[in-house]
Amino acid sequence: MNFNGILVVSDLDGTLMDSSKNISKKNIDTLRYFVNNGGLFTVATGRTELNIRPFIRDLPINCPAILYNGAAIYDFKKEKFIKHACLDNSILAHAIRDVLYEYNEICVQIFTVGKMYIVSGTRYIDPYVIHEKQPYELADVLDIINEKWLKVILNGKNDKLKGILKKIESIIPKNKFNCMFSTDEYLEILPFGVSKGSALRELIKLIGVNENKVVAIGDYCNDIEMIKVAYLGVATANAHNDLKKAAKCITVSNDNSAVATLINEVIPEFISV
Template sequence: MSIDQSMHMPIRWIVSDVDGTLLDTHQQISPYIQQRIRTFTERGGYFTLATGRSLMSVQPFIELLHLTNPLILYNGAKIYDPLQACFLEEQFVSKSHVQWIFNHYYSIRQPFDLDLLVFHQEQIYCTRITPRIQCWIDKEQVEVQVITLMGLEHIAEQITKMMLLGEPESLTLFQQQIEFLNTVKSEHDILEILPFGINKGTALQQLITMTGSQPDEVLAVGDHLNDVEMIKLAGHGVAMQNAHSDLKQVANWITVKTNNEEALVEIIDHVEQSWTEQYNPVIR
């Protein structure tokens, strides 16, 4: 695909996914990308993140990149304002859906070999630390508390999301059995259960409304299936070269480089080139 040159409104926002997009496979942001993001914002652009990660996991990136614009967290379930240090929007999985997962967890775990993580009030819980969960903890650099299933049932309200870790085939089979829930694969081995009707696209629409922007002023970039709705909504939807094939199908264009080749620089270059000398990107 090629860049759609019919979009003449200057791009003011870059909304970037984190894993597989901003970060390389070593979970690092190169010094050059850091510098280019700083320069982009100094010139008047707006940069923010849209991720499935929790605030605990994203906080180091907020500090590293000096982010000041609202961020989309938990795949759209929360919007966080780093300047006010508060959530502007919060959505929760319905108690009936949470209870259904809890009631079926042991029968689910054995045949499908799935590990469960529960996100509640900025804490993460599980019933046991398996090698698979430990690998996820190491990647995300977060703390996870071990709790009994009965203990989980006591926090069934205000759960932001639930996450199942397992083999891709098992997750696909299980996802087909719970079509009544709002689920998305955020990585090949992660299935997330989100509040009903919530995704990165619904959160991006809220962010656009909050800032008085227009979709055509927004470039959104991602690499996996949890980015589909966001990519569709943005006036400029971009898929990484390393993205899932289904995401590439809905994107306006695809980067030449991968996340390991600083593809985000390619995106910043494109946005800055879209500006004219008369353009002054100030939020209305």
């Protein structure tokens, strides 16, 4: 089958990866077949250029990746950032400090280029940071105010995060930042106007692909803008209902090799190959 000129952009956690954080052999083999027959493939994830590496070593990524939930586009072949956006942390740092005074049992992670800081102390640290042995440094939020922040993650229970979101929105004008949930336990703060969707628009221009041959697949609300930008936006069966409503079609779950099914069955139905 000829997939020449078709771009597939896949979310990683909950989409390309199964519930055990593994990528099935079927997904990998099908992606290699796709790329070997002219397809373009990359990932769009909230992960960084560092903590994504253990998960993509077997993937045939052949164009720049969308990282930090859209705050950066990174070329793994050239090992460099193509583009990145930064937060206005002069305002945000003081809001985070106020949040830390009021809330406990949350983990606040601040990402700069090539580094992650945890500014909420060691009482509670994101379990995935520990499990995946992600490198980080402890810091006071005001001590790193002059560094360039790409994004902030707050990890904790959903009810607490909803309260924190209301507090942040009461302090900071909505046209300064883009706040979103990437799962129920992760509230992310990105530069205003930045999302996986905005990054996909940039990527389309960057590689010069035909917009009618752009396919995106995801599972959670932070993927909504991305699948709206794509010509063919697809939700996995395990996806959040809001994402399913925005998608053109729904395929199988991440535990059933959703990306392989996308390539083998969904794309031929919707796009001329």
